[in-house]
Amino acid sequence: MKKIINYSALIILLFTASCTNSQNFKSVEVSEFKSTLEKNSDAQLLDVRTPGEYASGYINNAQNIDWNGSDFDTQVAALDKSKPVLVYCLAGGRSKKAASHLSALGFKTVMELDGGYLAWSKAHPEANATWKGMTKEAYAKLLTTDKVVVIDFYAEWCAPCKKMAPYLEKMNAELTNKVIIHRIDADKNKSLFNALGYEGLPVVLVYKNGKETFKKNEFVSEEELRKEL
Secondary structure (H helix, E strand, O other), X not given: OHHHHHHHHHHHHHHXXXXXXXXXXXXXXXXXXXXXXXXXXXXXXXXXXXXHHHHOOOOOOOEEOOOOOOOHHHHHOOOOOOOOEEEEOOOOHHHHHHHHHHHHOXXXXXXXXXXXXXXXXXXOHHHHOOOOOOOHHHHHHHOOOOOEEEEEEEOOOOHHHHHHHHHHHHHHHHOOOOEEEEEEEOOOOHHHHHHOOOXXXXXXXXXXXXXXXXXXXOOOOHHHHHHHO
């Protein structure tokens, strides 16, 4: 009986430890992220997007270290592990992975921006006063047609977007007389993407006679999309 009790205690202990260590960093919304930056003059702010994304706009004083770059560990080795490190990407996917990795490397305080730069830009529109990319008027013209319109907001770094690309190109060629598929790079048209209120990628929309009939903010299979058309 005593052995059974001991085994049970061990299982509970392991389960508790597993739950406790499931996330070794803090993920916060824009307001807390900004407040932490303002209160900690020694905070190290990392933008873990690609150099191209960084060049299109970033949070002031952010250092660009590409999470998918080959020298990520080499670059972060130059940072001070005793000081807070705050991390963000475009929508939150890469920054969560980077934050977890930084914690594993021994950084004491790691905070990640939930929703990424998209959420930051939405909360601080003044930071994007200069409109970049496709205008709202040009976007509206894409929907002015008697054909069914499919809009696919994507990014080069987005894994689900890459998975969808081949079948979207195939469908565009097959259904050219009835359907128009527009793939819009969210990074190159960030102002439009933010103005439409979208967060995260991919975003797939279907319009019929100018009216939205389908919207999904995640991976969409070819079978599902064909049903909507």
